[in-house]
Amino acid sequence: PPGLSKKHALIYDLASVLSFFTTIYTRSIKKEHKAAITVSYVKFLLEMKSTDLEKNMENIIQHILLGVLSPASVTTSSSKAQQQIDTAQTIKHVTYILHHGVALSLLSEKSQQ
Numbered sequence: 001p002p003g004l005s006k007k008h009a010l011i012y013d014l015a016s017v018l019s020f021f022t023t024i025y026t027r028s029i030k031k032e033h034k035a036a037i038t039v040s041y042v043k044f045l046l047e048m049k050s051t052d053l054e055k056n057m058e059n060i061i062q063h064i065l066l067g068v069l070s071p072a073s074v075t076t077s078s079s080k081a082q083q084q085i086d087t088a089q090t091i092k093h094v095t096y097i098l099h100h101g102v103a104l105s106l107l108s109e110k111s112q113q
Contacts, residue, residue, distance in 0.1 A: 022067035045101035
């Protein structure tokens with residue numbers, strides 16, 4: 001990241017970072033927090049090299065689909081109507097992550113074919 005020297009930068013593996021995002025997303029109740037975490041997912045994916053993204057594509061997509069779309073992240077309310085709203089919101093977030101973080105920005109032409 002800008003402003004950090006290499007000796008101060010922390011290195012995490014991909015699974016740890018994705019698990020961190022999913023944990024925060026599933027524990028968040030406010031829709032504003034979930035939206036901010038969605039943007040963070042995309043920004044993180046944008047920082048990855050396209051070759052690393054391509055190499056880890058299956059794991060990333062599986063993690064996003066299984067983690068973010070898990071019942072724990074969708075059902076934050078006891079009312080049926082609110083659960084439907086939460087589900088629709090979560091689907092929009094996953095679509096946003098996949099579209100902006102993966103499909104448009106990071107895949108090489110070879111992967112898009």
